[in-house]
Amino acid sequence: MKHKLLALLLGTSVILGACGGAEEPADEAADSTEGTTTASGDGEEIYQQNCIGCHGRNLEGASGPNLTEVGGKYDQAAIESIIINGQGNMPKGLLNEADAEVVASWLAEKK
Template sequence: MKGKLLALLLGTSVILGACGGAEEPQDDASDTNQGAEGETAAGDAEQIVQQNCISCHGENLEGGAGPNLTEVGAKYDKEEIKNIIINGQGSMPKGILNESDADVVATWLAEKK
């Protein structure tokens, strides 16, 4: 009985850990004053992508379970990318990022051509 309970708890922990955790607030005052505006947004976009996207799109956005995003800006504009991030498309589920983070990431990805 204890073994089954332990296995259930361990399995649940692994599944919840793989799905990510609670999002940390992005409104840290120390982040908003670093570098030029473009540098801060790019830094934030890369951080958001590292935390939320690389498990499917690969560490260098080369693809994996999700498509290659290294030249996604040549195929989609910023608004189309943001729409995909927010509403999902194909096997990508909706709601991975909030609207603010989706806007930052879409801007960054749209530049990848």
């Protein structure tokens, strides 16, 4: 019985240790929220790093809406407002204001 308990604890420790390995160091995490990782100002790059989980790699939509022609529906200011303030199921604050402006400009061209 003790061997089974020991094996269970050891296995659990290994699994939990493996799960924690993908965290960013605190200083890098802070930098990414301050826009320092996107010095190039490339809206597509910022989108690929932050938005594809919900909107798809090619803007095709997934759990979030399709954005392939979002510029035909909203202007840059409206897109930026949605990114910053959230709308529907999209939470607010996913990007800082500088990155939101860059992504909104890029998305506004999608018509």
